[in-house]
Every structure is written in structure tokens, then in C-alpha cells.
Amino acid sequence: MTRLIINGKDFEVDAPGGMPLLWAIREQCGLTGTKFGCGIAQCGACTIHLDGQPIRSCITPVTAAEGKNITTIEGIASDQNTLHAVQQAWIDEQTPQCGYCQSGQIMSAVALLNENPSPSDAEIDAAMSGNICRCGMYGRIKSAIKRASESLQSSTTPEII
Amino acid sequence: MKKWTRRAFIGAGVLASGAVVIGIAIRPGNRSSKVAGLIASADETVMNIWLKISPDNTVTAIIPHAEMGQGVHTTLAMMLAEEMDADWSKVKFLEAPADKEYANYVLAKGFIAGDKQFPKFLEGTIDGVFLTAVKSMNFQITGGSASVRFTGQHGMRIAGAAAKAMLLQAAADTWKVPTEELKAQNSTIIHQASNRTATFAELAPAAAKVKSPKTPKLKSQEEFTIMGTSKPRFDIPAKVTGEAKFGMDVQVAGMKYATIKASPVFGSKVKSVDTTISSSMLGVSKILNLGNAVAVIADGYWQAKTTLDGLPIEFESTANNKLSQADIINGYKKAMDTALAEDELDLHFKKGDALKELESAETLVEAEYELPFLAHATMEPMNCTTWVHDGKCEIWCGSQNPLGVKAAAAKLLDLDFDQVTVHNQLLGGGFGRRSETDVIEQAVMIAKEVDFPVKLIWSREEDTQHDVYREATLSRMKAGLDKSGNPIAYTHQFIFKHHPPEAADMPYDIPNQLIQYSSPETFVPWGNWRSVDHSTHGFLTESFIDELAFAAKQDPFAYRKNLSKNNPRFQAVLDLVMEKSGWGTALPANWGRGIAIAQSFGTIVAEVAEVEVSVEGKVKVHRVVCAVDAGFAIHPDGFIAQMESGIIYGLAAAMTGEISIENGAVMQGNFHDYPVTRMNEAPKIETHIINSGNPPGGGGEPSTPVIGPAVTNAIFNATGIRIRQLPISKNDLRESMRQTT
Secondary structure (H helix, E strand, C coil): CEEEEECCEEEEECCCCCCEHHHHHHHHCCCCCCCCCCCCCCCCCCEEEECCEEEECCCCEHHHHCCCEEECHHHCCCCCCECCHHHHHHHHCCCCCCCCCHHHHHHHHHHHHHHCCCCCHHHHHHHHCCCCCCCCCHHHHHHHHHHHHHHHHHCCCCCEC | CCCCCHHHHHHHHHCCCHHHHHHHCCCCCCCHHHHHHHHCCCCCEEEECCEEECCCCCEEEEECCCCCCCCHHHHHHHHHHHHHCCCHHHEEEEECCCCHHHCCHHHHHHHHHCCCCCCHHHHHHHHHHHHHHHHHHCCCCCCCCCHHHHHHHHHHHHHHHHHHHHHHHHHHHHHCCCHHHEEEECCEEEECCCCEEEEHHHHHHHHCCCCCCCCCCCCCHHHCCCCCCCCCCCCHHHHHHCCCCEHHHCCCCCCEEEEEEECCECCCCEEEECCCCCCCCCCEEEEEECCCEEEEEECCHHHHHHHHHHCCEEECCCHHHHCCHHHHHHHHHHHHHHHHHCCCCEEEEEECCHHHHHHCCCEEEEEEEEECEECCCCCCCCEEEEEEECCEEEEEECCCCHHHHHHHHHHHHCCCHHHEEEEECECCCCCCHHHCCHHHHHHHHHHCCCCCCEEEECCHHHHHHCCCEECCEEEEEEEEECCCCCEEEEEEEEECCCCCCCCCCCCCCCCEEEEEEECCCCCCCECCCCCCCHHHHHHHHHHHHHHHHHHCCCCHHHHHHHHCCCCHHHHHHHHHHHHHHCCCCCCCCCEEEEEEEEEECCEEEEEEEEEEECCCCCEEEEEEEEEEECCCCCCHHHHHHHHHHHHHHHHHHHHHCCECEECCEECCCCCCCCCCCCHHHCCEEEEEEECCCCCCCCCCCCCHHHHHHHHHHHHHHHHCCCCCECCHHHCCCCHHHCCCC
């Protein structure tokens, strides 16, 4: 058994044979917001944060995350009744279509804004091009990142739903 | 299970035998009582099958369509609420259960009859005919950009208006006043003269007993307060928190996981596989030989996948094992040559005498085009959770075709239709792929071997290599121009036809046309791919018309506009895209502008692409301007989002989309070798809607066929190189290849 800390909570998982984090998170911890898209770090749907850094959970073995802080889409807001500024911006821009890639998109966007509070278009492209959206909502994702960037800088407290 | 196609549906006899069955039609009558048990609790009032009213005055629209990001749950609820004068803040939706009662006859009617009006006296019987037919065909499809056009226009609006009429009548009866003195507003019926009001909920029990009008009066566009606005979509909040549940996310107590490997060569069988579970296989419950595929059931997907990858599986070799992409294309060429020589091409469309007029033309233009197979590549790989137990079957999946799922499972398990329950989930992309039932059939075959629920998950590789593909095609086009450069004759021969007259869907006035096709044998499975045959014909006709404009030494925009002078709607769309794109203004060196226009699914879309081709031959699409005659956009922001989505989807196909066959199998497997458009490659898109007052057009597909030719025409404008073979990435566009003229 391996001990994982996900969104501040402890989980015990059984991860044989180099099992990637994605499957432990989804199947054993029941956190299905993190998605399976490609299995080879090509689409970004499985993006989570490991000690704050965005990683592709579909190729990261469970053992590499032992004892580290894992954050998933379910854990980016400060509590259950609030949304992260990026999530709110996603709603304001009516960004998702099918929505399947959006957990990964949001995790990449949050990591980008943590690192670079006001990214340029080129910096957004560079940070987000590992995340595929087959519904093609790239324009809206970009607008939402800019909106979130502005709201994060104008207010330090998350918006209440 | 016979594959559903729109063509097969039409061929199923409804239209052909319509005149005969009208005489024995069954009227749908009041079906509310049958459906109440499916959708309502005891204290709710079911007004008709599409809506119920709750004691807290909530109006719930019952939507017979799957949500895959097109916003259908919101948009159709808006159409119902509009006609009902419901308070939008108190409107909810429920996806209709996969039950024969929800076989969607208004949709079927739309597919077959379009917007054709039936004579009043036939309304009841026509509906009865369609209802009977769609029930027998399990028709509950989300596809064909049809939800708003047919279910919305002919179902939701009428259901809302009829419910309002019933509520007004109930109030009139209660208060003993004429209905003319009453009005509905914000989910309330008001009698101003006596200052009386009653909520929909208060009146609902009495209203439900009023006879429903069959043809209630609908609002005119000027009266709309909900339709034509962009209400926040119901499905979005859960999609930003990770709470949204897709088929992939279903969790059932006691569930295990399966994955599968089908024969890489379509149609081949498993020759040998050892299904013994060895001690080194962790958490494996079962290894199954399904005849044409091998599946492993285990405690988790990872365990199942690693076990499957390690299994030595031998598949039978057939003649198909030797086939390559080149063989397939050569086969097409041979089939076309033979059919041409022996005069055996099938006729698609004919007008005048094109062959004769070609001979007398001043200029002759000829081109041959070749298009590849395309996979759908939905973000969510195929999956299905199934539990076969106690003579029943429960299925959890995201399907564009839930009644088809139910029918397929019932047939495989030899169960009564209603012993199968389908819990439809959100779809992580559909694009036509999720109207098929192949994955569900596999899941059922696996689940029936065990007594616990199983979630079957396809790997991305399986998803890419066992799709149902947009057909590869070959097309030969010829046109004869007169002295002023106008086409007087046009011939077009192409491979494969699945749907009615899509190749002939041109706005251009060409007096002599001959369009023919050939359908050679193929072993590569075909399926509906976003915009279906328009995805090929949009490219073919809009590339060729550009070639004609060049041969006629005319501006591509002006040439199209002149040739569509009998189609004022097209001309208006062309004018708008010209104005908004700045057509004719200067561009930087190595940039080009291309235009294309097409009508599909009742919507006319023109796009202008601005493209840069570097000296190394790399293509970058910087900007796309899209003008669209939507008829009337019910949810403008959602409609714009659909245009954006269709453009990026079509762009990915045009730029790099190619599924190719080697040794009988698909060569590509994942996003590294079947690349799709990413953010750094995505153009800025500007969409401009025309509400022309025509019936609402479809939104999900019509922007897709146009982007490919807009981009290749722009590449021609930039480089002088005409792209006749897709994807664009197959063409050498380096500076050294370019014409010097």
C-alpha cells in the first residue's frame, strides 16, 4: 500500500506494477474529475499538481508521488462552497463544451497563473499547448485565463458562489 | 445490429410507404399517463411528454437529446420556456429516459420532411405514423445538427405553447372569465381586470385535464424574450469543478474494469490466445476470447491493460492483411475508371447536358482530389459500464443513441426491450462516433460472462484504430467555361455516397451538371463524422470553384457572388464575410486569403481564412472570419461556440488529419501520430450571425465543411500551390516549389 496526500486528505492505495497516479486517483480514491485521454502525456486531460507543479498523472507512477502534495480539480478551490478564480472565469466565458478536457485545462491554467500572474498570449500558448480540446475552445480558454488573471490581481479573496 | 444512418432511416420505409400507412395511423393521443412514472414524482404534474410542473412552480423540460457540449439541454429548455412564458429562473431540464415513449418522432419527421408543412387535416395522423415508425426503429438520436431545427421547433415550442394554452384554459374555467382576458407571464397566469393571479403550479392539476391543443399558436420573433438571448448553460458549472459525470466516470458498487484489443485488421478473427490466468497477472478476474477481440477484466484499468499488452494473441490472416492505403486509393481509381468506361456510374444529380456542353466550352478545367480517412478522436475514449444480472441489463454510457444502445443490448442478450435500462451520461465529445453501438455490444458480451458490473475502457490506441471512419475518397471534376469565364458545364465523379444530395448542394448557377458516383467494396468501417458527407463535398466543390475563378481570372469572392445571384441568402453571407474579413486589403508577404461557402443542415456558412506559409513551407492559420445565416440563432453565444468548435475540428482534419492503412490495419494510434489542432496552432476566430428570419438552422456541424477549402484556397493565394490532396501536411509548400508568376 502506498500513502497519498490528495487535496490535503490521506489515501491508501494499492498500486502494482508501476501503476500511474491517474488510475489510483480515479479508481481507488474515487476522484473522477481527473480524466484519462491518451495515456502517453499527449493530451493533458489528466493534469494534476504535484507539490504545485503541473504534471501528467497518466505517466507518473504512484511511487513518485508518495508523501507529496497532490492537488486535483476537486481541490483547487479553498473550500467546497467557493470557486477558484480560474473556475469562475471559465463559467463567465462559458468556456467548456463537452467539458471532458476542462479539468486538465484548468489545472494547467492555475499552474500558469501561479507562476506568471499576467501572461502574454505567447506565454499562454506555451503553457497551454499540451492540453488538447477537441471541441476547439482555445479562444475561450485564452479569454478565461486573461479574465482570471485580472480578477486574481484585483482581489486576493476567491469569489463566493 | 444494423448500423443507423440517416439514409438507412429514410430507407426504412417511412417515407416510401407513408401514403399507405396514413390510412391505418394510430394517433398519439394523450401519452402523459404512460410517461408519468418515468419522469415525475406523485406531486408533480405532467402536462405533456415534454414538460412537467412541480409544486414549487418549477417547470422542467424533458429533453430527448444527449449533452455533448452543444448546450442542447439549455437551448431546448429555452424554446419550451419561451412559448410557455415560464420564469427562466425556475426552469430546469431532465434528459428524457431511454424509453420507447421518448422515441423522437418530431426529429424523425424533420429528417424526412424537413420543414415541409403538412396539411392541417393530416397533422394528427402524420404524427401517429411517425410515432409508430420511430418507436419501432428506436429513434432517439442526437445528431444531424437537428435538435433545435426539429425537436426544438416542432417539439419543445409546441409543447410549451400547448401547456400555456391549457393553463390559460384552466384559469379561465376557475375564474369564469374568457381566456382572451388572461395572460401568462413569469410562470403565472394573470387576470388584470380582477387583479387575480395564479401560479402555473396552482393551476397545473386542473390544466392537465384540459384537452391539449394540437396546433397551438406560436410566438413571432418580435415577441421573444428568452429565445435569442444567451442564457448561461446548465451544464457548465459542473464541468469546471470536476463534478460532471461522463460515461468514463461512472462508479457502480462492486464494479471491475475491462479493456480490449480487437483484431488490428478489420473483420479478422482471433486465431489463438491463452485465456489462463497466471500468478504474475495482478488482480485479473478473467481473460475472454470474444472471437474478433480479446478482453481482460481486472481490479483496475491499469491491471487489465498491462495484462492485455503482455498476452500473446494471434489473429487470423485474411486477404485484407496485405492491403495498404495505396491499394485502397488505386482500387478507387480502378473502380471509377471501370465504371466510367462501362457507363456504370450511379447518378447523383443531373441538369441539362453537361457532357455535350463541355465539348463546346471555351476553356476546360480539370482536377482530381483525394481525401483521407478520418477518425473522430473524441476527448473521452470509448467506454461503457454494464451489469448483466437477474435477467436484466443495466448500462451506463454517454450515447448519442440511447434507444439504439438499449435495442442492441436486448438483442444480444435475448432480453425484452424493457429489461435493459440505459443511464445516459454526459458525452466527452460525440461528433457522430457515439451514435454507434459497437462498444456497447462488446461491453455486453464481456459483462454477460461475469456476475458483477464491468466498466469497459478502450485505450486511445484502440479508439483510434477501431473507429468508424470518415471515408477516404477520390473525386474527378471538370468544368467548361464560356468566354466570360462562367461555367456552363460541370461534371463530378466521386467515390462513395451515404446520404442524399450533398454533392449537388452548390449555390452556383451552372446550367449543365452531371454528378455521378461509384461505391466500391471496402473493408474499412464507415461512420457519421461531423458534417458527414459535407466534410468531403464542401472541400471538393469549394476548391474547384476557386480553381474556376482562377482560370476565369476573377476574384474568388466576386466569382462566387456572381454565380450565386439566384441565391440571395448566399449573397448576403458572402457580402458579410467580405466586409468583416477586409477582403481585398493588403496582407504581409507570404500570407494569403481564401474564401469558401457552403450550406449544410439548414445553415449557410462562409469563412475567410488568413494564412501564412513560411519559406520552409510551414502553414499557420492566423485568422478565420465566419459569417453565418443561422435562420434564427436561439442561443447566440452557444451558436457562436458551435461555429468556433466546428472550425477547429475541420481545421485539424485539413491540416494533419489522416488515418492510413498498412497491412490491413490503421497505422496511427494516438495524438502523436494523429495530431489535432492545439492552442498554439489555433487561429483567432470571429463569427458574425445573420438572423435572416428563415427557420433556425443547425449549429453543430455547418462550420466544419468550409474551413478546409478556405485554408487551402488561402494557401493557393499565398503560394500559387493548389492543394488537391489532404491533409495539407502531405504537400510540399517550400518556397522552391512555388510558382514564380
